[in-house]
Amino acid sequence: MNTPLSWIKDYVPELSCTAQEYSDRMTLTGTKVEGYKKLDKNLEKLVVGEVLSVERHPDADKLVICQVNVGKETVQIVTGAPNIPVGSKGQYVPVVLDGGKVAGGHDGGPLPEEGIRIKAGKLRGVPSNGMMCSIEELGSDHNAYPNAPESGIYIFDEAVIRELSLKPGDSAVKALGMDDVVVEYEITSNRVDCYAVIGIAREAAATFGARFEMPKVKETGNGEDVHDYLKVRVEDTKLCPRYCARMVKNIRFAPSPEWMQKRLRNSGIRPINNLVDITNFVMEEYGQPMHAYDYDTIAGHEIVVKCAEDGDSFQTLDGQVRKLDHTILMINDGEKAVGIAGIMGGENSKITDHVHTVVFEAANFDGVNVRLSAKKAGLRTDASSIFEKGLDPNNAEAAINRACQLVEELGCGEVVGGMIDVYPEKDLPVRIPFTPDRINGLLGTHISPEEMKEIFKKIDLGFDEETQEVIVPTFRRDLHCMADLAEEVLRFHGYDTIESTLPVGEATTGKLSYKLRIDQIARNIAEFAGFSHAMTYAFESPKAFEKLLIPEASELRKAIVISNPLGEDFSIMRTQPLNAMLTALSLNYNRRNPNVRLYDMANIYVPKTLPLTELPEEREQLTLGGYGEDIDFFTMKGVVEELFEHIGMTGRVHYDPAGDRPYFHPGRKADILYNGQVVGYLGEVHPxxxxxxxxxxxxxxxxxxxxxxxxxxxxxxDRHYQGIAKYPATARDISMLVPKEVLVGQIEDVLQTRGGKLLESFRLFDLYEGEQVKAGCKSVAYSLSFRAQDRTLTDEEVNGTMRKILNGLEALGIELRS
Amino acid sequence: MNEQLTKLTGEALEKIAKAQDLDALNGVRVEYLGKKGLITAVMKGMKDVAPEDRPAFGQVVNEARQQVEEALEKAKQALSEKAEEERLKAEVIDVTLPAKKANIGHGHPCQIALDEVERIFIGMGYEVVEGPEIEWQEYNFTKLNIPEGHPARDEQDTFYINDEILLRSQTSPVQARVMEQGKLPIRMIAPGRVFRSDSIDATHSPSFYQIEGLVVDRHITMTDLKGTLDEFAKELFGPDTKTRFRPHHFPFTEPSAEVDVSCFKCGGKGCRFCKDEGWIEILGCGMVHPHVLDMCGIDSNEYTGFAFGVGLERIALLKYEIDDMRLLYENDQRFLNQF
Incomplete structure (x- = not known):
């Protein structure tokens, strides 16, 4: 929300501080200021000038020479602006004097930080002292000043000259309403009252200990009664707890006065005409959205508030046709719908330039319903985003009366007496028991009950001495319990003034869960092995399956789909970690990073059923990937085994090349089995x-x-120390002729199962395939080491075990080489 | 005889001193002490000495022999030391040649920051726990005092799977899960991925990390929250760090606050990191809303608690001066190598 500081000061007249002080202190009491902008930044020596004469430039067709009265003197200014024609005079224009500054160039481009200094000089040989300014040069635009020409010098309107009694030499900054600071707030959703100038003003008054003055609204209306013109019936009072309507006859359109235009313009709202400006003004001031209907288009001069029927459609005033259903609350006349409640009016009842009589609506709608309806209708408006926060029904009456008062004040029309008010159940203040001990207990403070009550008073909370209850006015829709009061107390006592303590009480053990400990070791091992930690997204494109050659029928394709994804590329929850890893590796490869090793430690999401009726299984995957020098299948296998060793997985690991892994090279892949169970897989990625x-x-x-x-x-x-061997080992080497299809793993299985206790270790030391070896065979050689803990082994003992091993190997078709 | 011996000894010592290498020394040894050596020859002359003088004679000759032998030994040692020295000299290497590195991989900046945060809170007695990333809307919203229709449901642009199941938009549902288990007191942090429907740009990502903190016990106060986060900020950003608590609103805490830390780049003077404000917003926190405690089965009349949520990326970006959030999820090796 953007609000000019000058508007706040209207209701907190004693407020006197710099914009910085204001921002800092408001932020610390909970009205967060995101930033502020001084509208007169880089505007120096800027006065109102009166053009006295305009003559042709002797040497330039597009330039004219003007004599301009700037108050104490008359200066000559040469300009090329198209809207100051030769022979014209009497225009009041903003003039920057010699040595002054303007904010930007006439093209309306980005404003230079330091502005632009204007110095006296010559234009095509003719002296020019200063410059007449366009609205862009003053740092604003046509949107904020609709009367500014599309191109050329800004010329003050007659009405403004009259309203402000402008004279040559007056401050042009002031005349333009730029003597102001626009403050941008971040209002939290619980403080609907602060989506209004008076709400922020009330906070400002409490923050600075200054007086807060509500706008004075006097009674309005002629001798007639609105009830004689219009009937209102609310069928669903739950969705529309209050509906206020008033009427204005004999509408006279005109531009709003400058004071109102300035307020709107500096709030970022384009001034349009008195009627539109009034509703916008009241919206800003009271935070109550209002709507105006053309009375002559209201069939039967009756308004009925009820829900639409399924299948209805409705054309909103932006020309779009919206589909409706029975949950969407509508404003109807005697025959048809004329607006979607709290969201947007209809094309059929919109105000045109020819309107005579207007119905003002200030209603209160159920916030949740407005929010859901806006979603269904696909139309979120300024009004709906306010209504959906849940407004104070008592504010509707105040706002509509304020609007009627402004109508009279601005001479915009004739207000009809009385107000139609359908308000069956009045919203009453909430009462909260005052428990200062509990408040101090929650805060850890020693604030006196008197100080607390003082604070309540500052923010217009009432207090019932008899029942010791805090009375919360209906505009504070966020206060319900002791903790809420505690926050109010602390906001004005000062969040920054309380002590810092540490929790006392029963000691607890700080620790990682067992799973997180394992994760940490796994990350360490991966990093020691040269892999760097990559972080990837949990969602990806369904195209990943094609890229990975995963067949249509694969379980991996049963992925959880996000119903409102950022786009197809982020639409399914990943069921495998390969796509994310390959995407990261590919990015590196295409950026010509030569040797890359990455690991990722993140979940895949495995649904138990689809569509999802319970939470899926989230399985964390350690994924290692790489390309470049010194990396191959066995590098990856090495990391796997290092990890197993360090997390105490000392059982038997098998590598099964038969697994179905279409994304891998068919001859260079394996499932990793631990004690017979698949715990992972590795391979070279398929070309x-x-x-x-x-x-x-x-x-x-x-x-x-x-x-x-x-x-x-x-x-x-668990680790158990085995003792370091005291007796010598006996080494035996075996050299074998092995059929090609027999895996080294099979040989090792034989060694392991038949070697018994005596076989301490074995090591592959030669593997050869080539010309010297019998066709269809490879030469494999192992070095075996035998040892007993308690004695020196005899040759007979070793020979016995060797025989068993050799028998086992022969069964695999292996021949022993001598 | 004595004079001759003294002369021979003198000659031998002189030659030893002049010897340049082990060969020369050996030559001296042979010349004087060898079988046919000059001093050996004097010894051999013993038989010509009168028997009563022989012991004295023998002693003199032995002394001379010993003197030469010692000198030879000493010279030999000096020479071999010199030879060793020269050998080592010849083995000089250029120590500025490149190192042979083990090429250890690098941590991700977010993980490094997370490890740091975990270390701090584990030190204060917090347990690190996890919760599901795909979550019931009930835990993500309802149990956190964000009922159906609450505007906060729109504020966090949530990814939905269906009406009941969503990608958690915050780590706060872990709070509800831990409280429901009912084991008190609670001191926990819950780091993890959260998801929001923000398009990817320099400051936004649809997936990022949060760290949730929760303490529930008897007599937990707002000042405890402040003290805890003061400690945390000092540990994470340095002992001179100051914190600033500002009122804010979260549906599941009351009172609520946002916390700024004094800019750790400029110390609060104002710089480009803190956008000249001197303060950097790092987290949101507050006292657990009594309604939330009650909904999770904890008696809010007896127990109070505080909770906080920290954005990990924000800390990593600030701490390591990373200017674009996209770098965190691209995984360019040249980026990762810097951590």
């Missing part, structure tokens, strides 16, 4: 998938994924 992620042909990309929830039950931090 087609690489191409889908814009890698050049031949670039090899590797990914390993570990399913953290599958790992965690297998982790352990």
């Amino acid at each position: 087609k998938v690489c191409a889908n992620y814009d890698f050049k042909e031949g670039v090899r990309v590797y990914i390993a994924v570990l399913d953290m929830p599958a790992l965690i039950p297998n982790t352990s931090f």
